[in-house]
Every structure is written in C-alpha cells, then in structure tokens.
Amino acid sequence: MPEEIATKENLKLLVEGKLDWEGVKRLIHLSPKDKDRFWKYLEVLQEKVPWKDKILLRISDHLYIVAKKGGDRVVKCDCGHEFGDYRANWKLSCRIYVRKTLEEMAEVVSVEEALPYPELVEIREFYCPGCFAQLGVEIVPMGHPVLFEILPDLDTFYRVWLGKPIEDEKPAWFTDKTWDLTAKWAKGG
C-alpha cells in the first residue's frame, strides 16, 4: 500500500538523508508512485525553510523557486538569500571561485595522478552569497558559457501535469532570460 511507506514523515527523512535503505528500497519498488508526492514534498520543504515565501519548485539542495507577493518568481536559498528571476541562470548571481592551477585543483581532487589538465579546464565553484554553501561545480574550459541546469516550464507543470494552475500564468514564464543579465552587465549595469 503506497501510504504505508510514502508518508510525509518518511519523505522528510529521505530529504534529510536519514531514511534507512530498506525504506528507500520500498519507495523505489512503489508502483504506481504516490500521486500526491509533489504536494507532500512541498509541505516538507516549506516546513524546513525559515521564510514564508511560497515554494513553487526545489531546483537544488539549497535552492527553491518561490512566488513573491509582488508577482515575481525568484530563486531563493534556504538561508534567505535571493538570486532574482528564475528564468536567468542563478549561477550568474553567485559568488564564484575558480581553480586554475594544479595546486588549486589538488585541494578538491585528492589523487594527484587523476587531476584534470589545467591547460584545458578550470574548476568553477559557485557559492551562495548569503551562507557560502557550495551550490554548484563546473569543470569546463576557460570561456565556456555558464551551464544552465534547469529552466522548468512551471505553468505547464502546474496546469497540465498537476491540474492546479498557478494564478499568474503567462507564456513568458518559460523563457530563458540569462543573457538579459549579461547584456545589462555589458552596458555597465
């Protein structure tokens, strides 16, 4: 029976990494999955964060897309720091540290022989400007565009897949706005 294992309490334990492996396996074996999972997940998450903004979607360990009262949908860290419109890659609103030398890379790649070639790639670490949690890591050549991990189609998700539309639907919510930010920077903004 789905409700025996897919409870809100067990989901909370899973989110915290504390659900025992037997419990996780029972969740994996669950077929069909509990249909209200997303709503239970939102409840668990909402109870964990110290702020009241409504979570629309969790997009990383620490990051959430939340609905602001003024109508914006922004990325927010569980520490409370806000990164701006979710349609622009949140990494561009982080603090960043770039490891370029073997010595710098060896701090986080612990087998010397297996280090990457520094002439080919750099290690980019993205931190939350509020709590300095490490939110993302990229290992890419210098000059590579920052990778956008997820741009969700929230309106389709809520209306078509969940059957509970968000109030302020509009087609523009599913548009990548990342380069608006770099264009603004280029103009000195």
Place this chain on the structure above:
Amino acid sequence: MGICYQGKPLKEAVAEKERIFKETGYAYGLKEIKLVESDPAKFMRFQLRLVAACISARETAKLISANPVAMLQGELLFMLANPEGDCIAASYGLAGHIQAFPFIIRSIANLGFEEDPGINVGDIFATNDSYYGAPHNADNYNWVPVFHKDELIAWSVGLNHIVDVGGLQPGNLGTISPNTFTDGFIYPPTKTGENFRQHGWWALHWKRRTRTEAFNVLDDKMRTAGAVSLHNKILEIVEEFGVDYFRQGLREVIERERRVLVERIKAMAVPGKYGYLHLSTVKYKGVVGTLFATSNRDWVLHEPAELNVLRDGKLFVDVEGLTSEADFHCNGSESAVRMLSSLGCWPMFAYTLTLNTALQYMTDWNLPPGSMFNPQNPYAATVMSLSETGKMIWMFHNTLSLAYFTRGFLEECDPEDACGVGYGMAGVLADGFPWAGGDMALITCWSANALPYKDGELAYFCAPNPQPDQGETESSEFLQPTNLTIGKKFIPNYCGHGKFRGGLGIGMCQLIVDPGQYLVIAGFAATGGMMRVAMGMCGGYPGPNDIIYFAHDTNMRELLAEGKTYPRDFVEIGKWIKEGKLKAGSVDLFKGAAPNIPCKDGDLFSSATSAMGGWGDPLEREFALIEKDVHYGWITPDVAATVYGAVIDDEGKVKVAESQDLRKKMRNKRRERSVDTKEWWKKEREQVLRKAFSEDVYNMYADCLKYSKFRSDFTAMWQVPADYKL
C-alpha cells in the same frame, strides 16, 4: 508480391510504419490495443513466452563461445523483432542493441535485399557496419528471417561484442583510427548463410581479417545457433497463439509500452529544459605521424546536450554545438546514439515488462549534419563511437535525476557517469606464435555516483549491461598468460567529493611475464583528462579521471623472488617509486585512452576507473559518515580535513569542536577568495576578447562556433560581437 503481410514488400512496410506514426502519434496507428485490453492475462503470457524464448537462446548458445567477454562477462544479446525491425523482446545482456536493429532493417529494406540477394527461409544475414545501422564493428549482429508460410513474421537476432576487430590497434575498442579503413574488419549487411548454416567462406573472413580467429569464428557460430534456436521457438509460439495474434501482438507491445513511458515521465519529472555537458580529449598528435596528416593533432571534444521534457511527456534532445566529425575514432551514427543512450533510459524511466523499441516512439534527437554524431563522410572512423555517444547515457541519468529531485522522487535519482577502462593486446610469443586478446573486467563492476540521500555504492553494477559479471581472473590469465594480475582494489580518496561522496574507483595492477618476442597493450578509458561530467550535482564534485599507467623496467621480479609484498594500484606504484621501494626505468601515465604501449617482462600495467561524482556541498557531510570512511580506509585523515573540514584524532574519531571551527574557517575562506560572478565575468570576458585560449581549447571553440545555437549562447554569455571569430 512482397514478403510481408498481405504481400507488402519489406521496404514499403518499413516506410509505412514511420509514416503512420508520424500521422497518428500511435505506433502502427494503434489507437486501441485490443489484445492487451480484451485479455491482459493471455497477453502477458504471450509476451513472457517471447522473452523466455530469447533468454533460452542466450543461455544455450553462449556455451558455444570461448570469448570471455561473451561467455563470462555477459556481452551478448538475443532478440526478437517484428518485420519492420521493432524489437519486441530480448534476453538479458547488452540491452541497448535493440535500439540499433530497426536501423539495420531499414537499411536492408532500402538496399533492396528482398530482390537481391533475396530473403528466404533459412537465410542468415550479418553486419557490424555503422553506416548501415550497427553501432560499431565490435558489436556483431547475425539474424534470421522467420516465415509463416510465405509471410515474413519476425526476425530472430543474435549479437555479441567480439574480442578483436582487426583494427589499427589490437582489441575491440581501438582509440586510434583516422578512417574506416583503419577501423578493422567491417562488413555491410551480407547474406552469410543459407538453409540455417553459415557458408564456409564466411569463417575465412574472421580468420584473415581479425587477430582472434578462434574466438571470432566461435562467436559467429554462437550468434547463428542462438538466432536459429530462437527462430524455432518463435514458430512454436506462433503455433500456440495463432499467426494473427502473433502479428498483432508484436505491434501492441510497442504501443502499450510507448504509453507507459510517456505516462511515467509525466508522473515523475517536471517539464522544461535541462542542461548537460561532457568533455573529453583525443590525443593523436605525434602518434599517427605524417601518415595521416589530418589526424596528426589533438582535439578537445565538446559534447553538450539540452534535454527538453515536453508538455506531452515526450523527450527531445538537442546536441547542437557538438564537435564536428573528424578523422578520429569517435564518430557515431544515429543508431549508435540511440543504442547507447537508451542505456540511460532503461534505468531512469524505460523499465517495462520487456526490452523493446517503444522508446524510439517517444524520444527525438537533433543531431546536426556534419557533427560527430551525424558524419557526412561515409569513410568516417567509428570503431570507438560508443565512447562518445555513451556520454549521452549520462545525460539522461543526470538531467532526469534533477527532474525527479525537483518533483520529490528522490529515490528515483540516479546520476551516473562513464566507466570505461579496459584494454586490447597483441603480441608474438617466444616460439613465434602470434596472438591477441583483451579484457573489460573493470567495466563490469562500476561504483556509482552519490545520490541525494546516500553515498555512491562500491563496484556493484555496469550501466551498459544489466547482467554483468567480472568473470574470473584465472580465466583471463589462462587466455592471456603474459598478464598476471597482482592487485585489484578500491583506491582511497579516488572519488568525487560531496555531502554524499561518489563511489570509490577501482584499480587493477598486472605484472607482465614472459611476453616473448613482442607485446603491446592498448588501453581505453572513459575520460580524457578533463574529469567526468562537466557539472557536479548540487554542489558536489564530478568524479576524477580514469587512469592507465605503465611502469617499465621494474625490479618487480626480484621483489617477488625475495618474497616481498607488491603494489596493488597506480597510486601505490607511484608512492613506492618515490620511496625507493620499487625501481622503475620509466613511467607512462594517461588520464584517458592510451596508444599501443610496448611492454617487457617485469613491467607493471595498472589501470583504474569508476571514481564517481558526489552530491552536495562537502562541508555538509555528516561527521559520522566521515568517521566511517576513515575507519574503512576510503578517505584518509588529511583529505577528511582539507576537503570535508573534519579533524580526525589518533583513534579515527572526528574532533567535533575543532571540526566545526575548521568548517567555519573554510567557509570564511570561500568568502575571502570568491568574487561576485559579475566581477569574474568582466575579467573572463577580457580573456575571451583576447582569444587567450590554449591551442586545443581554441580549436574546440573555433569548431563549435560554427553551430548557431552554441554561437548564440557563447556570444550572449560574453557579449561579444555576433561575428566573433577564431
């Protein structure tokens, strides 16, 4: 009069399948699946009879093989396809190959095989040609038509991965090949037998064109015997259920499971766009010399993908920005992309009652013409196409893991990455006997990436093969007596770090003994010195590089004679050399594939792989988990401190107060040495404007900027002119 149902020619039947799906959105236009719905129990019995027939064919036929890769390590598959080429059922084994078979059938239909050489009862066909649908020449297909009266009702197929393909390098996965003529033995679709027997001339090709004739001839017999055995079983099933039920049932399997897959995506994912990137290198400079002038260079391979989870639950993958086709071994066809990438689909959402090609009815790809995955040169080398198309397996694993994470199905997250160290070898023994071999043992037991709630498992699975087995070291040593395995173990600290760390990589060490006149080893690997996937999960680090390592002219023989211990992996070899415990004349270290390396008696050959990525910020790792790592020797105390901010005492316990203080300092260090992304962008932009890239990176960008999507992203990211040129 054609051979398909109601006298339709094969070419017409294949074209109609594609047209009807395009027009209706249903496989074979089946808006209703009557057999499934009218008697589901009977249908399930029917479907499982098909699967059982495939498994039976595999389990009996594999005993004919002498090739350890097939016989022991499970690199084979038997499958049943309908006349149009859709696979309906398969044994366990190299599951992805069901995705390639429809391309092969489309090829022989369009080549007019029905007229010449004809498709008749008892015929045996074979191919391993990427140009006609096979993924690469290591994977060989034999297939037999199944007729009921005069109607073609199915194909029975045998497939396995052979030991040596007769290429420029020994083995089956060469990593140096400028064109198809250096790939080795490639044969387009060919009628190789009649009356359920292979022609005698066919074995001569294996004997003359590959290095491991005995293995390859026996493998061909295995594939044929299994396909014929399955053919006979299929006719028994037709007898039991009736030909009308059989014909319709095969189609309903595809349509029913297409619906299951779409609904599963809608039930567990979130629609939207998901980014992914993998990078690798190809190092030919100085290796192929002037003989192949266009190949005498190095490449950085750029392999981006955008997974679009669409409103209707279908998936669309856009790889625009992918490195262009070139005179190297990595080019791949659409069949190779679909074949290998499906291995990321099975575990993530395409697990259904049987292996089948329903997946092709809900996934679509943009493979730009002229890119590495859609070469326009018919002579493009493809011997190791799977190395790069395989990166798309991990695209599905990683992007869908994030999709499931956002939806709350954490237990379904399974980010993974490539594991691919193995080797081919060839030599001449002291008595003049030429021989060849190879091994893929480390590919059969991967560690896993970290999950959002736990560490990655250790050496427990093989993503491309749901039924792998490491085999027995003794069997390998019997077949390849020059390579004595003296070590196989996990390597401490060899993982991607994170709140949950990736599974540790596994390493192997072999001593070369009595190689005779000549021995070369050609190692292949899944990385290219640029780590694994380019993007860690939620703040965790991607896994470190695969390693191929040789220590030449060692005194290992003397140490063994003296009863001394010996090193068990490349880290220990390196450490012993530094400490003077082991003498070595020279060392070759590769962070990816290696060329042919000559080896002598007493040399050490070591390799390591499957050091997988972490999940989350390492500074959030629980102290209890770190203590466990230190206790088992997975993580050393110094790394516990420098990466995880945990101070370990003499008894292996975490000093909590000191560790909390250390973590605070480490977070402060992040604050001090990081900058706002905007500030970093300004400086990096100057570099981009100055075009201050290293040579290989410069060439990579120069190539990828030919593709409009990447050009658009690149120029917008750095706000450089739209006609920015390299």
